Amino acid sequence: MKKILIIHTGGTIAMSEDKQTGEVKPNLENPLHQLLTNLEDVEISIEDFLNLPSPHMTIDHMVSLARRIDKRVSDHKFDGVVVTHGTDTLEETGYLLDLILKHSCPVVITGAMRSSNELGSDGPHNLLSSIRTAMSEDAGDKGVLVVLNDEIHTAKNATKTHTSNIATFQSPQYGPIGIVTKRGVHFHHSPTVNETFNIDTLSKKVLLIKAVAGMEREILDALCHIQLDGLVIEALGQGNMPPETVEPIKRLVKKGIPVVLVSRCFNGIVQDIYGYDGGGKQLKDLGVIFTNGLNGQKARIKLMVALEKTTDLSRLKPIFQQ
Numbered sequence: 001m002k003k004i005l006i007i008h009t010g011g012t013i014a015m016s017e018d019k020q021t022g023e024v025k026p027n028l029e030n031p032l033h034q035l036l037t038n039l040e041d042v043e044i045s046i047e048d049f050l051n052l053p054s055p056h057m058t059i060d061h062m063v064s065l066a067r068r069i070d071k072r073v074s075d076h077k078f079d080g081v082v083v084t085h086g087t088d089t090l091e092e093t094g095y096l097l098d099l100i101l102k103h104s105c106p107v108v109i110t111g112a113m114r115s116s117n118e119l120g121s122d123g124p125h126n127l128l129s130s131i132r133t134a135m136s137e138d139a140g141d142k143g144v145l146v147v148l149n150d151e152i153h154t155a156k157n158a159t160k161t162h163t164s165n166i167a168t169f170q171s172p173q174y175g176p177i178g179i180v181t182k183r184g185v186h187f188h189h190s191p192t193v194n195e196t197f198n199i200d201t202l203s204k205k206v207l208l209i210k211a212v213a214g215m216e217r218e219i220l221d222a223l224c225h226i227q228l229d230g231l232v233i234e235a236l237g238q239g240n241m242p243p244e245t246v247e248p249i250k251r252l253v254k255k256g257i258p259v260v261l262v263s264r265c266f267n268g269i270v271q272d273i274y275g276y277d278g279g280g281k282q283l284k285d286l287g288v289i290f291t292n293g294l295n296g297q298k299a300r301i302k303l304m305v306a307l308e309k310t311t312d313l314s315r316l317k318p319i320f321q322q
């Protein structure tokens with residue numbers, strides 16, 4: 001019989017709605033415990049690690065979660081791990097786990113859009129689908145997986161795309177890599193790259209800002225005067241910035257601050273196509289690092305991780321091409 005560890009961290013999946021006020025709030029007792037007592041073909045261990053709404057998750061919580069998973073898997077030889085999490089920052093925790101977990105057993109992260117006592121609550125179904133996925137013989141070597149709404153996504157690509165719809169998690173570039181049905185778990189794709197960084201702590205300050213039409217240079221000017229280890233910019237289109245911002249970006253790069261460019265577009269990658277003032281070609285020539293399809297929040301996580309290994313631009317650049 002497979003041994004699966006469930007680690008709860010909180011989120012709507014562990015909350016319930018107050019029928020008087022309509023507020024959705026954390027419970028003292030996790031409502032999913034009941035469901036897990038009825039499974040017969042799997043040995044489940046449960047750990048209530050945190051009970052936080054996911055906007056309260058910090059990088060430190062995420063790193064301790066990774067270390068907890070590594071320790072529990074090596075001490076007890078689990079066949080798979082399922083993490084329950086709030087959906088707001090689920091993609092960040094999932095991606096950080098993907099980058100820094102030392103063990104390769106299947107790890108699935110899931111959540112819910114409707115709390116435990118709401119009509120059509122999706123938590124129990126998502127949890128069961130995640131357990132089935134973590135038990136699957138085919139789930140190994142695919143990195144951390146995000147399972148909700150019968151779909152299996154990689155943590156690298158999955159992103160929350162809707163504020164309330166239960167089909168919120170999508171992988172804009174590539175689609176899901178598998179599905180969960182009543183008859184089983186079916187993978188139809190495999191990730192081509194699996195990246196792991198052997199690090200124990202995250203100590204670098206990396207900020208994320210978004211470009212807009214007619215963007216004033218003040219934010220970037222201010223960033224030149226604060227302590228900062230790295231910056232991620234969600235640029236326009238294929239990786240272009242308003243001309244006003246070029247000079248402070250140049251200053252940041254000259255100061256040795258790695259500046260990573262992603263697109264504010266939902267889909268696609270940034271490239272050095274445009275040669276006009278502020279265009280991608282100019283930014284790349286200045287030393288700005290271009291990414292390969294990560295969104296802003298994930299590029300921030302990756303830059304934090306990568307900076308623990310190197311601050312050398314020539315070594316950071318290929319890391320962001322993966």
Ligand SMILES: NC(=O)C[C@H](N)C(=O)O
Binds near residue numbers: 055
């Ligand atoms: N659906 C959810 O889980 C959203 C909630 N605000 C959270 O991230 O904790």
